[in-house]
Amino acid sequence: MIFAEDLNLKAxxxxxxxxxCLDAAWGSFLDIxxxxxxxxGVYFAKVNANGTSQICPHCGTNCGKKSLSQRVHSCSNCGYxxxxxxxxxQVVKERGLSAVGQVVPMxxxx
Ligand SMILES: [Zn+2]
Numbered sequence: 467m468i469f470a471e472d473l474n475l476k477a478x479x480x481x482x483x484x485x486x487c488l489d490a491a492w493g494s495f496l497d498i499x500x501x502x503x504x505x506x507g508v509y510f511a512k513v514n515a516n517g518t519s520q521i522c523p524h525c526g527t528n529c530g531k532k533s534l535s536q537r538v539h540s541c542s543n544c545g546y547x548x549x550x551x552x553x554x555x556q557v558v559k560e561r562g563l564s565a566v567g568q569v570v571p572m573x574x575x576x
Contacts, residue, residue: 469562470496471515471554513561522546523556 496512503510520528522539524546529539532550539546539553546553 469511469513469558470499471518471558472512511562513558515558518554518557518561519550521557523548523553523560 500510502508517528519532519539520530522529522541522544524541525544527541527543529541529543532539537550539548539550541547548556
């Protein structure tokens with residue numbers, strides 16, 4: 467099961483992040499990823515990317531915007547601390563699972 471942030475590509479394209487996104491367009495990457503998932507029978511879904519870098523994956527508290535230089539998520543509510551990208555990925559996964567309405571154990575994903 468794969469969940470990916472459905473990023474706003476036009477907004478990204480206008481921003482300074484454009485160079486960081488390289489020429490491997492995120493949209494094409496998602497298309498390839500979706501195809502690979504389909505071939506392998508893996509569930510794939512895009513989820514709302516709003517605030518994934520602000521929400522604590524542990525307790526759901528909105529910890530506010532992080533600057534790009536701030537690499538660590540540290541929750542002011544529960545104290546959960548991890549890499550910001552790891553935290554965002556966990557939020558994406560949680561959103562994906564709640565959208566699907568079921569929790570699939572990791573060992574069942576093959
Ligand atoms: Zn928290």
